[in-house]
Structure formats: structure tokens, C-alpha cells
Amino acid sequence: MTTVDAEEFFDFQPCSSAGLPDPEPLLENLATGVIEILLGVREVQQVARWVTEPTYDLLTARALIARRARASQQHREVPGFAISSVRACHPADGVVEGTVVVRSAGRTRAVAIRLEGLDGRWRATAISVL
Numbered sequence: 762m763t764t765v766d767a768e769e770f771f772d773f774q775p776c777s778s779a780g781l782p783d784p785e786p787l788l789e790n791l792a793t794g795v796i797e798i799l800l801g802v803r804e805v806q807q808v809a810r811w812v813t814e815p816t817y818d819l820l821t822a823r824a825l826i827a828r829r830a831r832a833s834q835q836h837r838e839v840p841g842f843a844i845s846s847v848r849a850c851h852p853a854d855g856v857v858e859g860t861v862v863v864r865s866a867g868r869t870r871a872v873a874i875r876l877e878g879l880d881g882r883w884r885a886t887a888i889s890v891l
Contacts, residue, residue, distance in 0.1 A: 773813070773879035775855050781878050784857040787811065789847050791885055792861035792872035795820065799827045799890065800839050812885040820888065840865045857883070 791811060797803035798820060805821050812820065845862040852858055855878035863870050875887040 773884070776878040776881055778851060778855050778857075778878060780881065781855075781883055784859065784876050784883050785847050785849055787876065787883050788849060788857075788859040788861055788874055789844055791874055791888065792847075792863060793844065795872055795888055795890060796842055796863055796870075798824050801828060801831055802839055811883070812888070813879075816885050816888055823890075840867070845869070 791808060794803055794808045798805055798808070801824075805817065805824050808820070809817055842863050842865040845864045847859065847861050849857050849859040857876040859874045859876065861872045861874070863872060871891045873887075873889045873891060874885050876883040877886045878884075
């Protein structure tokens with residue numbers, strides 16, 4: 762009889778890309794959500810379903826830093842932004858690495874997202890705003 766590590770048994774189970782939906786709408790929606798979190802118009806909890814716990818923790822920390830930076834500024838106007846482009850590549854089965862370009866009046870940023878097929882759906886295992 763083989764023994765199975767309880768954490769491995771109860772952890773997220775990887776799945777193939779074949780059974781998962783097109784990742785590009787999720788890439789665009791997650792990038793929009795992350796930018797809105799950093800602007801202070803959305804709570805981190807609203808994207809919790811689509812990210813892994815370590816990614817959630819990093820977003821929470823980044824949101825706190827952004828909140829402190831906004832508190833020290835005089836103006837509180839939230840800049841508008843638009844998605845310029847979404848690119849996705851599939852380096853392995855069940856893995857998508859995407860880049861979403863986000864433009865605002867004075868700045869263009871890229872949001873890099875790694876999605877992995879876990880438990881039958883895409884979940885972000887890494888998000889970085891560049």
C-alpha cells in the first residue's frame with residue numbers, strides 16, 4: 762500500500778488545457794481587476810476565486826502599499842484606463858502565460874499573468890504589474 766502525503770492529496774490538482782475555456786477573457790478580466798485593486802476601486806477579495814493563495818497574499822500586500830501611496834497624495838482622482846492588447850502563449854499543457862497592456866492618460870503598463878489549470882479551471886499562480 763502506498764502512502765500519499767495529505768497536503769498533496771488535498772492540494773489543487775493540475776488538469777489539461779483541453780478541458781478548459783479560452784484563457785484570454787480571464788487574462789483581460791484579471792488584469793482589469795488588478796489595476797482596479799491598485800487604484801483602490803476594487804477589493805482584493807473580488808479576485809480571490811481566480812488566484813492561488815500565494816498570489817492573493819502578494820496582491821493584498823501590493824494593494825496596501827498602493828493605498829498608503831494614495832493617502833499621501835493630494836488629489837484623489839482615479840485615472841481611467843483601457844486594455845490595449847492581450848497576448849497569451851501556452852508553454853506547456855495546462856499552463857498559459859499572458860501579457861495584458863493597459864493604457865491610461867499618462868502611463869502604459871503591462872500586467873504579466875501565469876495561469877495554470879487547477880481543479881478544472883484556470884487560476885492565476887503569478888501576477889506582476891510592470
